[in-house]
Amino acid sequence: MRYLTAKLAQQIDEELMNSVGAFSLDQLMELAGLACAQALATAYKKETHPRVLVCCGPGNQGGDGLVAARHLGMFGYKPTLYMPKPGSKDIYKRLQKQCDNMAISTLPPSDTTADLEQALLSTDVILDAIFGFSFKPPVRAPFDAVLPLLTASKKPIVSVDIPSGWDVEAGNASGVGLNPDVLISLTAPKEGVRAFRGRHFLGGRFVPRALEERFQLNLPQYHGFDQIVELKSEDLQGSAQRL
Numbered sequence: 001m002r003y004l005t006a007k008l009a010q011q012i013d014e015e016l017m018n019s020v021g022a023f024s025l026d027q028l029m030e031l032a033g034l035a036c037a038q039a040l041a042t043a044y045k046k047e048t049h050p051r052v053l054v055c056c057g058p059g060n061q062g063g064d065g066l067v068a069a070r071h072l073g074m075f076g077y078k079p080t081l082y083m084p085k086p087g088s089k090d091i092y093k094r095l096q097k098q099c100d101n102m103a104i105s106t107l108p109p110s111d112t113t114a115d116l117e118q119a120l121l122s123t124d125v126i127l128d129a130i131f132g133f134s135f136k137p138p139v140r141a142p143f144d145a146v147l148p149l150l151t152a153s154k155k156p157i158v159s160v161d162i163p164s165g166w167d168v169e170a171g172n173a174s175g176v177g178l179n180p181d182v183l184i185s186l187t188a189p190k191e192g193v194r195a196f197r198g199r200h201f202l203g204g205r206f207v208p209r210a211l212e213e214r215f216q217l218n219l220p221q222y223h224g225f226d227q228i229v230e231l232k233s234e235d236l237q238g239s240a241q242r243l
Contacts (some may be wrong), residue, residue, distance in 0.1 A: 001202075001218050001235055003191045006168045008215070009133045012187060015211060025091060028206060029060065032160075032186050033067020035203025035227040039184040040068070040127055040158045041075050042228065043199055049124035052079045055150065057130040057143070057164070058087040064160055064186075065129025066095035072127075073102050080123075081106040082116060084142045113145050120153040128157050128178055130164040133190055137174050139165050147178055158182040161190065168192045184228065188217050200231040 004012070016023045040052065054069040056062035062083065069079040081099060083106065086092065099106070107115045128150070130143060139147060147165050150157065157180040162168055165177025171192040172179070183196050186204040193200075202220065205227050212219055220235050222228075 001188060001220065001231070002216060003189050003194060004133075004187070005191050006133055009168070009187070009190060012207075012211065012215065016206070021208065021211070023206065025060070028204075029063045029091070029095075030067055031206050031227065032204050033064045034071050035186070035201075035205065036064055036068040036127065036129070036158075036160050036184050037071035037075060038226070039182065039201040039203060039228050040072065040125065041077070042201070042230075043158065043182045044125045044156065046076050049156070050076075050078050051122060051124040052077050052127055053082055053119055053123040053125075053155075054079050054127045055082045055130050055146070055164075056086075057132070058083075058085045058092070059132055059134070061129050061132035061160060062087055063092055063095055065127060066092070066099055068127060068129065068160075069099055069104055070095075070102060073099075073104050079104050079127075080119060082119065083107075084116075084146055113142075113149055116146065116149055120149065120155065123153070123155050126150055126153070126155050126157045128159040128164050128180060131162065131166075132160075133162050133168040135162070135164070135166075135168065137165070137167055137176070139176055144176075147176065150178060156181045158184065160184055161186045162192060163196075166192050171195055185231075188219065189231070201228045202231055203228045 056065040159180035169191040182199045
């Protein structure tokens with residue numbers, strides 16, 4: 001497999017949504033969020049980890065989290081949304097409304113982290129959908145207070161695409177990012193997660209074969225109707241070339 005730089009990850013996203021790829025943002029977000037929900041459900045069964053705190057940022061990463069929360073609810077989990085800075089785009093508001101319609105609870109807006117601290121006490125696993133591959137350090141307010149609390153909680157963390165606080169290419173060089181137990185890379189792994197040693201899944205089963213071949217992504221085979229595939233060390237061998 002190949003690791004993606006920020007530039008290439010952005011280029012692939014754009015091509016998926018242009019006239020050639022013909023996907024809408026809604027479609028890609030739905031498939032990505034479903035993959036995230038399936039990865040969490042694979043790693044942490046609802047019988048042992050039913051209470052999921054879904055932490056969403058204001059961008060597309062947060063949208064993936066909202067979709068994942070809805071699917072986790074359908075899977076029988078008890079998700080709670082935490083959005084310290086909700087997104088302003090129409091798609092984000094619609095995804096949030098869909099969660100409201102399923103009676104998925106949302107922590108109320110607040111200038112403090114008191115509600116987050118309380119929610120963490122009754123959380124079994126965290127889904128980190130705060131920052132995506134466009135993030136560049138440093139971590140700014142209000143998230144600079146959020147990430148340390150998530151880490152200090154000692155709860156298992158599942159990160160979407162890139163752990164929050166990590167640079168997409170330099171990784172957690174600043175040392176302020178989350179250290180998740182599980183990572184669900186979308187489309188293909190990013191340069192910054194080369195050092196990740198936890199359980200690693202790939203999701204986003206929407207890359208056309210022609211695009212995969214043109215960018216030499218060398219994606220592993222998905223099985224049956226699964227939206228994810230667990231990556232093993234052999235899947236990542238020979239991926240030293242930067243794209």
